[in-house]
Amino acid sequence: ADDGLVVTIGYLITEAESLWITTSDGVTVPGHVVGYDQETGFGLVQALQPMGTPSMALGDSGAVQVSDELIAAAYGGLEQAIKTVLTAKREFAGYWEYVLDEALFITPSHASWGGAALIGEDGKLLGIGSLLVQQIGESGEQSGANMIIPIDLLKPVLDDLRMYGKRNAPPRPWLGFLVQEVSHHLVVSGIYDGCPAERAGLQVGDIIREVDSDPVSGLANLFRRIWRSGHAGVDVPLTIMRNRESNTVTVRSIDRNDSLKSASIH
Template sequence: MGFIDKNPPVPESAVLLDAYSTTVAAAVDRVGPAVSRIERLAGGGHGSGFAISPDGLIITNHHVVGDAKAVRIRAANGSVGQGSVLGRDPDTDIALIRADMDVPSWARLGDSKSLRRGHIAIAIGNPLGFDWSVTTGVVSALGRSMRSSTGRLIDDVVQTDAALNPGNSGGPLVSTAGEVVGVNTAVIQGAQGIAFAVASNTANFVVSEIMRFGHVRRAYIGVVVDTIALPRRVAVRAGMTEETTVRIRRIEPGSPAELAGLKEGDFILAIDGQPVAGADDLIRLLDGSRIGQEAAVSVYDLDGAIGERRLMPVARSAG
């Protein structure tokens, strides 16, 4: 009589699913306690936010706080307090709050440049009043641009299919490493599974500017770009080690870029010798110190030539 195994091997698919679940749960356990519900004290409306420091700095969306100077904060541990809006940047839909209360936890801003299409994306927030909900999906695309509430374009946007709903705005988009890689900002109404988050590197830049100056100083050259793979042949010719760069999708009429002879389809490889590996690099390099200062832009154009264009960035207000 043969021995009957009462504990047959677990299917490989079940093992993988369990590993996926464990990974997601661990990331949520790490970041979830830092997520709070943000409510305007006047005019109603709410969204999400997340603490990025033990002293109560909280990132949320500009459209969540609006013109409010103070907001109500409800933390994941149930504590309630108020916070002061330190600054806001409509151009990226990011706002920074200082909580006038102890925060139970804080999250780390990761490097959004390390993201790849297909990476797992975890959204945490307060959609439709269902507080501290979690949804998962994947990173669908990188380096997108979308129009902000001011009508201007937000660059370096992460596209994901993690479900977002009203109330998720301002909450974190989290990697499996438990780091914030984006700030959830919008969903296309009527579309299936298309949502967006401002990349964490851009959010980090905005926070630094607000902490130093109270607002974001920004130089403007008038381009809309996409982050793309840098062809190896171009990288070799340009002496670059980066694997990605940006390609101009649109140029604003009369802008410094148009006046300098840049064209749609050109690759922007570097500014004053500093490599541009993505839209976040372009945003970082075009800070307030560039305003009124001639810049040398290295370009790979549609004719296959690598050359230099010289332009004069102008001031771009945050309003």
């Protein structure tokens, strides 16, 4: 925006106590974290001094089609802008309790994907770069692709992030574990120190079979079933397999934001 509001990927600014913004012209100004949306992954930063750069309008990421030619641009001006192609629009599930109903995927990938802008032919912002992933083509070849968070997901929560620093709605339950799919099993691959999963006694290597007696398959299905249990603070019963024995572990969930340090002025 013309008032110095910058949209980026949230993991770049999580728990930041101070930050600086540098433009492609070499102008550096102080900034402040405005907000971070856990559900989408977007982060907002406010420049505290004029940057002297033009703003970019938000585009319509829902209208972009597979095979459309686009531009991916990161810090560094035109030298860091590349032509790319939208290769897929599909669901994405991340092992850190994260699901997008529809993400954008582009190839070739940008080397500086984190926080990069995906720009349409009209010069409007279509999304923000999040990850480098591997895609398998029809002939079996692997190629690097960027996962892009569609800008349409920002629009419904933009005012909330500016006003409150997060979306103004009851937060999802968060358990504080990492889960990966291994041979069609949902395996706990990591647990955050001091978080609900650790306090409940979950262990790395546990296989998750059910949430509140409902069988689950796939990361997206697992996380959505946890979120359907209620708001942050709800007890989430998990049926797990450990050492070939079935056990039930009840995890008292929390709001993810409560576990993060914040320099917010909200």
